[in-house]
Structures are given as C-alpha cells and as structure tokens.
Amino acid sequence: MSVNSRFGRPVTDSADLVVHGRDAMPGAAAREVVVPGDKSVSHRALLAALLPTAPPVVTIAGANLGGAVRALLPAMRALGWSVEGDRTALVVRRADRPVAQTPRPHPTGGRWPDGVPYVQTEGSSAAARLLIGVLAGTGVDAVVDGDDVLRHRPMDWVVEPLVALGAVIDHLGEPGRLPVRVRGKVWRSGSVELLVGSAQARSAVLLAAVAARLPVVIKHPVRSRDHTERMVAAFGARLTESAHELRYDGGGDEVPGFFDVPADPSLAAYPVAARLLWSCEGETTVPGVCLNPTRLGFFEVLREAGADIRYTDERTGATGERVGSIVVRGGLNGVESVRVVDAAVLHSLIDEVPLLAAVAARLPGRSWIGCAEELRFKETDRLDTTARMVTAFGGRVEPAADGLTVVGGLPLRAGTVPGFEDHRVAMAAATLAMAVPGTTRVTGGACHRTSFPGFVEVQRHVGASVTEEARC
Missing domain, CATH: 3.65.10.10 (Enolpyruvate transferase domain)
Incomplete structure (x- = not known):
C-alpha cells in the first residue's frame, strides 16, 4: 500500500515501472511514434x-x-x-x-x-x-x-x-x-x-x-x-x-x-521529453497530434528556452481542432532553464507540470513554474508530489504556494522513486529515469493507464528500456 499525499489515505498500488536508464538514445530507436487519442x-x-x-x-x-x-x-x-x-x-x-x-x-x-x-x-x-x-x-x-x-x-x-x-x-x-x-x-x-x-x-x-x-x-x-x-x-x-x-x-x-479524435499533445510530451533528455542527434516525429494552442505550453516553453521543436503538416480537423505533427531534433544543449510566469501558459501545460519539472532537473540553471496553485487540487497535490518525485532522484525542488523552483545542475541518481498513484507524476518519473544511468523503480507506475495505456510501448519505440513488474 502507499499513501495518497493529499488526503492521507491508503491507496492500492498498481504494478511498478522498472526503467534501465542510459546516457544516450540507441541508434535503433524509432524515428516516428504514435500516441493515443486526446x-x-x-x-x-x-x-x-x-x-x-x-x-x-x-x-x-x-x-x-x-x-x-x-x-x-x-x-x-x-x-x-x-x-x-x-x-x-x-x-x-x-x-x-x-x-x-x-x-x-x-x-x-x-x-x-x-x-x-x-x-x-x-x-x-x-x-x-x-x-x-x-x-x-x-x-x-x-x-x-x-x-x-x-x-x-x-x-x-x-x-x-x-x-x-x-x-x-x-x-x-x-x-x-x-x-x-x-x-x-x-x-x-x-x-x-x-x-x-x-x-x-x-x-x-x-x-x-x-x-x-x-x-x-x-x-x-x-x-x-x-x-x-x-x-x-x-x-x-x-x-x-x-x-x-x-x-x-x-x-x-x-x-x-x-x-x-486527434492524438493527445499531453501524451506526445513524453516521447518528446525522452528525446530531449537523451540530448542526441537526429529527430523524432509524433504525427496526427491535436495542435490546439491552449494545449501546447510544454512545447512552447521549451522552444522559447532554445529546444528545437517544430509543428508540420498542419490542418484543421472536423471538430475544429488544428492537427499536425510535432517534430523534435537534438537535445537540451544550450537550454539553461525554463520559466512559466503567465497563468494562460500554465493552463496550456497544466498536465505536463510534473514532466516539465523533471526536464528542468536536468538543466544547469534555476527554473520557475508558477501560477500553479490549482495543481494542489488534482489527483494528488501535484506541487508536493512532483517536488518529492524529483527529490527522490537527487534533484532539488523548492515548493511555493503557487509553484515550484527547480534547482538544476545537480547529479541525478537512479533508485526507488514514488509515483504516488498519480499517472502524470509516475510517467514523468519514468521518463526522467530513462536518462539517468542505472535502474529506477517507479512505485505504482502502472497507473499510467489512467490516461496513457500505451505509455510503455511508446517509450520503448523511442528507445527506452522499461517494463511493468508486479510488486512482491
């Protein structure tokens, strides 16, 4: 059993995610990955x-x-x-x-x-x-x-x-x-x-x-x-x-x-983040994604910080949504930190805050993710659980009432990391673990099925070594 950090009640653990990290993306990794519908x-x-x-x-x-x-x-x-x-x-x-x-x-x-x-x-x-x-x-x-x-x-x-x-x-x-x-x-x-x-x-x-x-x-x-x-x-x-x-x-x-239904940009963020965290050459494409501007904050914040992320093949779908491909090249070289200081930007990446914090932990500078007080009322208090997840890797996060400061430049280590039975936190932890050498166990990480039932398969296509294992 684990404890839901917001309400202090025991919740039933799902299977863990076990990730074998590596420094670089393998050459055999797929260059195009498909994620589920929005x-x-x-x-x-x-x-x-x-x-x-x-x-x-x-x-x-x-x-x-x-x-x-x-x-x-x-x-x-x-x-x-x-x-x-x-x-x-x-x-x-x-x-x-x-x-x-x-x-x-x-x-x-x-x-x-x-x-x-x-x-x-x-x-x-x-x-x-x-x-x-x-x-x-x-x-x-x-x-x-x-x-x-x-x-x-x-x-x-x-x-x-x-x-x-x-x-x-x-x-x-x-x-x-x-x-x-x-x-x-x-x-x-x-x-x-x-x-x-x-x-x-x-x-x-x-x-x-x-x-x-x-x-x-x-x-x-x-x-x-x-x-x-x-x-x-x-x-x-x-x-x-x-x-x-x-x-x-x-x-x-x-x-x-x-x-x-177009593909989900919040789910596309995970293979894109994996590519960036590996800091390798080449590119990865996620096709058919919903490119609604109110959903692209994760990519836009990283683009503004210097990451090479582009949108191609854009068109308008029958539900009024803009649809196209997200293409990411290279890694995080030259990206010092990320900043979220506008409420509209925060809402455009509200589901990706744990993942953005995980990426920020690998950057050399101090990052700030603000205007995020609403995250205290998600499946967990996501400001608290995100901070504790990154800290379990050896990172440093300073929570505030409405956001997080992520102190970059610290060496990260593999180990046992809590997923808090929160699908966004668990998937962020597993994605960060892919770029941390050694074996990381994300407890209860199979809760990814809440929003991303194909998470393990998609990240394997990108080149990750990740499996689901039942806890003894």
Whole structure:
C-alpha cells in the first residue's frame, strides 16, 4: 500500500515501472511514434452524443481508452446509452434499457434517491464535471458520484454557476463535493462568473447552455483549454469570445454522427521529453497530434528556452481542432532553464507540470513554474508530489504556494522513486529515469493507464528500456 499525499489515505498500488536508464538514445530507436487519442476531446465527443441534437448513432474514431475516459462509459450506460467498440472506434446509441451501476456507500449513511439513475465516474474529474453540465442542460435527473479521491475534489466550481442559471443540484454529502443529485434544468439566461480558470468548469456551463439552448455569458479569469468551444462551434453554435469572456447566443447546433479524435499533445510530451533528455542527434516525429494552442505550453516553453521543436503538416480537423505533427531534433544543449510566469501558459501545460519539472532537473540553471496553485487540487497535490518525485532522484525542488523552483545542475541518481498513484507524476518519473544511468523503480507506475495505456510501448519505440513488474 502507499499513501495518497493529499488526503492521507491508503491507496492500492498498481504494478511498478522498472526503467534501465542510459546516457544516450540507441541508434535503433524509432524515428516516428504514435500516441493515443486526446483524452479531453474523447470525453467531449462522448458527451456530445448525449445532447438533444445528436443523431441516433454516433461513431468516435481514435478515442483515448485510458481509465479516465473508460470511467465515462458505464456512466453513459446507466443513463440509457450503449457504448460498444474497441481502440479503433466507439459507437454510441440509445439503448433499450439502462444498465444500472452498483452504488457506493452513501457518504452520510443514508439512502440513495429511489428511481433515480446512479452514475459513477470513478476518479475522473472531467467525466464528473462535464457530465453534471450535460445533465443540467438536458434536464435528466441523476446522481453523479466518484471514488474516494474524487469525492474530496472541489465541485462547487461547476455547481455554483449552474445553480445561478436555474439548475437544481443537491450535495448529498460534504458541501461542494460529490456525490450530487442533478434534478433541475438550467433555464435562466444571464451572466455567470467563474472563480477559477478551470476548462472543466467553463465546459460544463457551456455544455449545459448549448443543451438547453440558453443564452449565457461566461466570465473567466484566464483562458484555458477551449476544446468544448471549438467543438460546439463546429456543430454550428454561435460563440463570441474575448480574453476573459465567452458568449453563447442560444442558437442552434447539430451534433455530427462521426468524430475523428486527434492524438493527445499531453501524451506526445513524453516521447518528446525522452528525446530531449537523451540530448542526441537526429529527430523524432509524433504525427496526427491535436495542435490546439491552449494545449501546447510544454512545447512552447521549451522552444522559447532554445529546444528545437517544430509543428508540420498542419490542418484543421472536423471538430475544429488544428492537427499536425510535432517534430523534435537534438537535445537540451544550450537550454539553461525554463520559466512559466503567465497563468494562460500554465493552463496550456497544466498536465505536463510534473514532466516539465523533471526536464528542468536536468538543466544547469534555476527554473520557475508558477501560477500553479490549482495543481494542489488534482489527483494528488501535484506541487508536493512532483517536488518529492524529483527529490527522490537527487534533484532539488523548492515548493511555493503557487509553484515550484527547480534547482538544476545537480547529479541525478537512479533508485526507488514514488509515483504516488498519480499517472502524470509516475510517467514523468519514468521518463526522467530513462536518462539517468542505472535502474529506477517507479512505485505504482502502472497507473499510467489512467490516461496513457500505451505509455510503455511508446517509450520503448523511442528507445527506452522499461517494463511493468508486479510488486512482491
């Protein structure tokens, strides 16, 4: 067992990742690697199938099938949709009858509402928050719940603006947390102001408004991922955006019957980082990646610092996303440090902060990753767990309330490194271990399946020596 650093509770270890590090990339490494579909786009495509204007059958090609997306599939079945398919495509259609989920124990020891669908989203905050928005927009009465960790993550970011638009949402346990019952539809047009820059909060409100054809103004503190905006605009919804405001006029939209999900830039970051950490000649290409500007912060920060990273073969996909190849050449020679001092930049790499810190540990200078206080409310307190992960390699990280200072130039060593059952931290640790000679064991590292089920295979294609091993 290990301990979740945010909540102090034991969690079940998955298998470890064992990495045999080396100084340089082997000559036989593949020069092109393919990563799974984008997790954020996959979530939104699945939820679009629940909107009133969706056709009877929706096919989603290339969906990410990691645990975070799979958590949404039983939830959709409990609401009366069937979801079938494999890694090639998922097919969503209205089912003859819902497939009930077994409820978890009620948080107060009470009874779940009779005759109301119980919808379990496991540990996926995106599935829970966006689903709450869809339910509030369609007027479907349901209970939305999550696992022990998700029950402790904030939901008031989503619930409060929806209630301001007329939705009736009851907290069935701790205020501001899951489980919640959505039992009343949004109906009051107007303006809402989000207290955080969370793309999940903004997306939940927008999906509710689009489902209900409700004009709304969403004010937000910082621009973050805009996959939902791009998708509903591609459906025909009329949006107007400025730096801190999004307007939807309540007009029509039509959900298509086919989605083609581009590859995930957050997952492309790992083979790109491996190439950079090895500081070798040649190049590696990751094709078909979502090049949404609100997702490219990891690459842009490194480009600004001097890394040779380019985008090629760019085009616009059917969901309104820019798609193309990411090409990285050489390594980190000449890169002294990295700096993140803008909130919008931070949000464009929010999932890659552990990986950026790992890369920064190999640089000679002092790096700063700021505007990151939201990371304290992820699967773990990622400022804390990232710092502890890098420190386990012999690096030095100075946490602050809203960020991390990474002190470079120190010799790193292989050993046993905690993954904290957090997929982003574990994958960052395994990637850094590839460039640290010796054998490193990332405890619980197989939690990468949450977002990147093919992580081990992709990194092997790049040239890594990494295996999953069950702990004795």
